Amino acid sequence: MSNEPNIQWPLDLVVAQTTPLTAEVRQLILRAADGGALPAFSAGAHLAVCVQPHGTGSAAQRAYSLLNSTAQSGHYEIAVKHEAHGAGGSRFMHALAPGDRLRAGMPKNDFALHAAPHHAVLIAGGIGITPILSMARWLDRAGQPFQLHYAARTPRAMPYRDEAAALGSARATLYFDHGEPSRGMPLEQILGAPAAGRHVYVCGPRPLIDAVVSAARAYHWPAENVHLELFGNTVPQAGDQPCRVVLARSGITLEVPAAQSILDAMIGAGLDPMFDCRRGECGVCAQRVLRGEPDHRDYALSTGQHEVERLMCVCVSRARGELVLDA
Numbered sequence: 001m002s003n004e005p006n007i008q009w010p011l012d013l014v015v016a017q018t019t020p021l022t023a024e025v026r027q028l029i030l031r032a033a034d035g036g037a038l039p040a041f042s043a044g045a046h047l048a049v050c051v052q053p054h055g056t057g058s059a060a061q062r063a064y065s066l067l068n069s070t071a072q073s074g075h076y077e078i079a080v081k082h083e084a085h086g087a088g089g090s091r092f093m094h095a096l097a098p099g100d101r102l103r104a105g106m107p108k109n110d111f112a113l114h115a116a117p118h119h120a121v122l123i124a125g126g127i128g129i130t131p132i133l134s135m136a137r138w139l140d141r142a143g144q145p146f147q148l149h150y151a152a153r154t155p156r157a158m159p160y161r162d163e164a165a166a167l168g169s170a171r172a173t174l175y176f177d178h179g180e181p182s183r184g185m186p187l188e189q190i191l192g193a194p195a196a197g198r199h200v201y202v203c204g205p206r207p208l209i210d211a212v213v214s215a216a217r218a219y220h221w222p223a224e225n226v227h228l229e230l231f232g233n234t235v236p237q238a239g240d241q242p243c244r245v246v247l248a249r250s251g252i253t254l255e256v257p258a259a260q261s262i263l264d265a266m267i268g269a270g271l272d273p274m275f276d277c278r279r280g281e282c283g284v285c286a287q288r289v290l291r292g293e294p295d296h297r298d299y300a301l302s303t304g305q306h307e308v309e310r311l312m313c314v315c316v317s318r319a320r321g322e323l324v325l326d327a
């Protein structure tokens with residue numbers, strides 16, 4: 001990889017240390033290659049890094065939450081789960097050794113803590129602990145109240161288990177769920193009725209996020225008090241079928257394979273749609289539906305936006321049958 005200044009990957013980092021946290025998760029400590037200070041970030045922020053999966057011959061991007069204190073400018077701490085059936089990015093990251101170089105973008109935060117002092121309910125499943133622990137560490141230092149609910153398959157598979165347990169039983173509850181975080185947590189009890197100054201933050205696999213969002217809706221939590229970050233793939237899901245999407249203004253018909261998002265099919269057809277998170281969390285990619293029935297899978301749009309404004313997030317949502325978009 002070139003070490004010349006790079007607009008897309010402005011940070012030139014060197015791996016200072018790697019430590020296995022579990023059989024699947026490895027912690028990496030990264031420093032600036034020139035030994036200087038690294039750009040600041042806030043709790044919940046992530047770092048996009050440039051990975052080169054073996055055998056693909058091309059670079060790709062992966063994002064990892066930053067865990068260390070936001071006041072420590074000398075290094076970044078990330079933790080990477082090895083995805084046995086992934087596209088090779090996590091394998092690339094796990095193969096890094098001290099002294100290896102890594103290009104990265106500037107830290108970015110799509111999952112920030114609410115600015116005003118508040119009580120935080122922190123919920124994490126598996127490797128979703130990384131931004132949540134960053135928040136817990138920040139809240140702990142700031143003396144702000146929080147409760148952490150953290151699920152993993154088994155104690156041995158739980159990264160940062162000792163640190164979470166050391167918060168004490170009044171502030172941290174650990175769950176061992178044998179693979180189904182949403183089943184292990186009493187979410188109705190954890191969330192309870194909404195109250196002014198109470199915010200919930202959840203990060204983990206989709207079933208956990210879905211369960212937290214639906215429990216929060218059932219208790220009428222205001223949407224602005226529910227914050228989420230999804231880990232893992234958003235598409236495809238089991239049973240997904242290819243679909244046909246007609247872009248009315250562009251005069252293009254897309255045949256979208258089951259394993260591809262409508263957004264990617266639009267980009268592949270030479271269009272330049274707006275998007276950001278690609279996880280159904282920001283709403284930037286929303287397109288208006290002129291005809292057809294979308295299968296909504298986003299967390300960004302309200303029911304009114306789905307049903308009255310007829311918007312859909314094309315990065316994650318799919319179509320039941322043929323769809324016509326105002327695009």
Ligand code: FES
Pocket residue numbers: 274275276277278279280281282283284285286298300313314315316
């Ligand atoms: S790009 Fe963020 S919701 Fe689609």
